[in-house]
Amino acid sequence: RQRIFSGIQPTGIMTLGNYLGAIKNWVALQDEYDCVYSVVNMHAITVRQDPKALRENTLAALALVMACGIDPEKSVLFIQSHVKTHAELSWVLSCNTQFGELSRMTQFKDKSAKHPENVNAGLFTYPVLMAADILLYQADLVPVGIDQKQHLELARNIAQRFNGVYGNVFTLPDGYIPKLAAKVMSLQEPTKKMSKSDDNPKAFIGILDKPETIVKKFRSAVTDSEAEVVCREGKDGINNLLAIYSAVTGRDFPAIEAEFAGRGYGDFKTAVGEAVAETLRPVREQFDRYMADKAFLEECYRKGAARAEAISQRTLDKVYKKIGFLAK
Numbered sequence: 001r002q003r004i005f006s007g008i009q010p011t012g013i014m015t016l017g018n019y020l021g022a023i024k025n026w027v028a029l030q031d032e033y034d035c036v037y038s039v040v041n042m043h044a045i046t047v048r049q050d051p052k053a054l055r056e057n058t059l060a061a062l063a064l065v066m067a068c069g070i071d072p073e074k075s076v077l078f079i080q081s082h083v084k085t086h087a088e089l090s091w092v093l094s095c096n097t098q099f100g101e102l103s104r105m106t107q108f109k110d111k112s113a114k115h116p117e118n119v120n121a122g123l124f125t126y127p128v129l130m131a132a133d134i135l136l137y138q139a140d141l142v143p144v145g146i147d148q149k150q151h152l153e154l155a156r157n158i159a160q161r162f163n164g165v166y167g168n169v170f171t172l173p174d175g176y177i178p179k180l181a182a183k184v185m186s187l188q189e190p191t192k193k194m195s196k197s198d199d200n201p202k203a204f205i206g207i208l209d210k211p212e213t214i215v216k217k218f219r220s221a222v223t224d225s226e227a228e229v230v231c232r233e234g235k236d237g238i239n240n241l242l243a244i245y246s247a248v249t250g251r252d253f254p255a256i257e258a259e260f261a262g263r264g265y266g267d268f269k270t271a272v273g274e275a276v277a278e279t280l281r282p283v284r285e286q287f288d289r290y291m292a293d294k295a296f297l298e299e300c301y302r303k304g305a306a307r308a309e310a311i312s313q314r315t316l317d318k319v320y321k322k323i324g325f326l327a328k
């Protein structure tokens with residue numbers, strides 16, 4: 001079976017963007033692939049984190065991923081810092097990645113502009129750690145939102161070059177980007193991606209937001225001064241709502257446009273809000289059940305780490321041998 005790897009940062013409560021762009025696919029792929037999923041707390045510290053909040057968010061991210069439908073028996077689910085091979089391979093790969101390549105990463109440019117007080121080396125080498133995450137498991141496919149496409153291409157280039165120099169070590173990974181909602185946009189500035197670290201809570205839908213909050217946020221979503229629910233260039237707000245509605249209801253754009261023909265944006269926004277609230281309701285309920293059983297969560301992440309370590313150590317051993325590190 002083909003292998004899948006993907007990760008999510010515990011930097012706050014996950015958004016509808018994370019859900020539709022990534023986690024929903026993680027769940028769908030579990031039956032057909034050999035899946036490895038991680039809560040990537042080592043990536044999270046590239047931005048300053050409060051230690052207590054990071055600890056809580058890490059456990060919550062694990063519970064949330066499980067609440068969305070990831071089965072820790074079927075898939076390997078672990079916390080990144082529990083598996084040392086990630087840091088180890090990351091060092092080797094960083095010695096095989098050029099400064100110039102990393103300088104071209106747009107996420108680094110965006111994040112360093114957003115946090116000018118903390119442009120640390122880890123923020124710069126973030127894509128190398130991500131390449132290590134993926135390559136350690138010899139992943140064939142990496143389900144991510146479109147914002148991660150550039151990092152994924154870099155991971156592939158690093159692997160290809162490494163294989164060229166040292167012989168075949170790594171599987172070359174491909175992205176698995178959803179056709180719909182690959183980039184869910186901010187509800188307040190629909191030209192920007194929906195992000196969990198947005199300062200304005202009205203801009204994003206948290207997976208754990210209450211149904212009435214969800215509907216309210218959609219009702220105040222920024223649209224345009226027209227009144228027609230159609231997908232058209234320039235109608236960023238409406239296009240975003242159409243993509244979200246389509247992703248949660250499974251209906252295509254023409255059907256949705258027909259449903260709302262002659263009706264105002266108000267009706268449409270409420271319908272989108274209600275459909276999203278219904279989709280997320282069972283997730284929130286399941287999340288509460290998991291969070292009430294910390295012992296079970298601990299058991300899950302310990303087992304997951306042991307399984308992840310067994311797989312990734314094989315790759316690391318091979319890499320160390322190839323590059324000339326003397327065996328212990």
Ligand code: AQP
Nearest residue numbers: 008009017018021022144145182183184194195196197
């Ligand atoms: N708006 C989005 N639309 C579609 N997919 C998205 N993803 C994130 N935002 C959107 C996908 O979610 C997965 C996990 O993301 P992450 O938490 O590891 O990192 P991120 O992309 O940095 O997410 P955020 O929400 O924007 O967090 P902050 O604000 O902390 O930077 C990835 O597959 C990503 O593509």
